[in-house]
Amino acid sequence: MTQLTYYLKHEGMRTETNYGQLNISADEAYGFRPYQLMVSSIAGCSLSVFRKILDKQRVAYEDVIVTANVTRNEEEANRIEKVHLHFVVKGRYLKEDKLHKSLQTSQKHCSMVQSVKNSIEIEETLECIPLSL
Known part of the structure; x- marks a missing residue:
């Protein structure tokens, strides 16, 4: 089983991966949709x-x-x-x-x-x- 942890930010959320931080947002200015x-x-x-x-x-x-x-x-x-x-x-x-x-x-x-x-x-x-x- 793989576990990922997501952190809520004002603009969306983020998670840490082996390759760095991944930002996710409904607004492309702050991360991947x-x-x-x-x-x-x-x-x-x-x-x-x-x-x-x-x-x-x-x-x-x-x-x-x-x-x-x-x-x-x-x-x-x-x-x-x-x-x-x-x-x-x-x-x-x-x-x-x-x-x-x-x-x-x-x-x-x-x-x-x-x-x-x-x-x-x-x-x-x-x-x-x-x-x-």
Whole structure:
């Protein structure tokens, strides 16, 4: 079990991590907004697992970028309804069908995606950009 302690501040809250202090606030001027942390957790986990799979399969890529587009419902406390993750993989000798399979596998093994799968729709798309020799 992991325990985190949060301290209330006038502008929001803070917690200490191994990497330093994390400030959370409804006002971006004072820290990360909670929805930004949620989306970052989903995107970061998904990208991390995808990278591990690509590395394990010895896929030669030069860069992987993920963009997150978020759909929120203002009528229900501005809740996150959908996160669309668009992956762009750049490299030589890329096999798009293999990358799609790897992305599907990563979704099954990403703890953050699995944690929200019945409450937030997660859509993942992939684009390959071949680099010339």
